[in-house]
Amino acid sequence: MKILITGGAGFIGGNLCRRLLAEPAITQVRVIDDLSGGTRDALDGLNVEFHHGSILDQDVLGAAGDGVDAIVHLAALGSVPRSVSNPVASHEANATGTLRVLETARANGNAHVVLASSSSVYGANPTMPKAEHLQLMPMSPYAVSKVATEQYAIAYAKCYDLPVLPFRFFNVFGPGQRPGHVYAAVVPVFLEAALTGKPLPINGDGLQSRDFTYVGTVVDTLTQAILERVTSGPTNLAFGTRTTLLELVSVMEEILGTTLSIERREPRPGDVRHSQASNDELRKHFPGVQPVDLRNGIDATVRWMQEYLEVQG
Structure with missing residues (x-):
């Protein structure tokens, strides 16, 4: 399998590269990253094909995605405060960027796409724990852009039969x-x-x-999702x-x-x-996952x- 990781030089991306390269079924790992948040140091010693550029650059993204079997879409402008300061930049990177990634997957034989959404989409909804069926009440431009991320994925699944799995991350650390x-x-x-x-x-x-979630658990789950080609609607990736x-x-x-x-x-x-997070949906798809x-x-x-x-x- 050939895998592309967008934002692969970031915190989660670097950890995921290491995890995927340990899998015999993964024959190539590619990374696209503009290094606005990530660093080349995160990929030191790793046998990855690196493409320096933005997912908004169709030429760079097209080259990085050519012939891949799956895309793990982690690239984003993170941070609620940053989105409050510059909402347009957050929208372009996170919403428009996701659209371009989905188009790249569609152009490559409907490659499987696993996407990073965020717990911030629940926003002002007071219900605890946060289950995937709850009404979304985003409180920041960043949260809205992540709603767009996952909703675009769902729309592409319905319109083009694209295999997708949007994960809602909850305060990943490590x-x-x-x-x-x-x-x-x-x-x-x-x-x-x-x-x-x-x-x-x-x-x-x-x-x-x-709901703090250890990065090792996150990348184990992402790896299993790729290897088993798991598809679903939005799914919390946290453990309650x-x-x-x-x-x-x-x-x-x-x-x-x-x-x-x-x-x-x-x-x-x-x-x-x-x-x-409610982790019922996660446990349904990944019953063996063991959180740290x-x-x-x-x-x-x-x-x-x-x-x-x-x-x-």
Whole structure:
């Protein structure tokens, strides 16, 4: 099988490349990435065919997708705050970009497409846990663009019989997720601060909760979806946990053996208060998947972050 990963030089993409290359059935892994968020370092030592460019560039995307059997579509402009600052850029990368990826799959014999959507699509819907049948109530341009991502996939499945599987990711974390930029995710931001003696920045009261999902579990599931050509409507890729940011800090304190200081900041517009997945649909399609618990996942991430910061100097 020949696989194309869009955004393959990013955090999840780099981990997925390593996982796919361990599979005998995968004969080639290709990556397209404009390196606006990812880095070539994420692919160091990996036998992948790299295409430098945007999924909005039809020539580059067409070359990268030529003859592939499946596409894992991870490329996106992430971050709710970034989408609030620049909604047009989020729409173009995430909605229009997805459309171009789906067209590429259709042009290559209806290649199987596994897509990354987001828990942010549930938005203001207060029902917990978040099940796939719930009304979507997005609260940010980013969330709207992810609704478009999955709805375009479903439309292509119905109109063109394209095999698709949109996954709704919930706060993926783990080794390879870098800090050091304004839109960095909460786990690397907290760990960098903790390991460099700075206060951990918390927006709001810290009681907002998230369903943290370890990247190893995510890439195992994506790999199984590709190998078994699983198709479905939108499916949560998380396991029904619910951890507040203050509880996350406590887990880090336990692992590091120290008390961490906190810097309180104003709440961010567009942020969802609580997030917790129903995993019934996921278990139906992937009954054997075994999630890594939060403590073990944070422990592995701490070790990676220590090495990363040492290399960075």
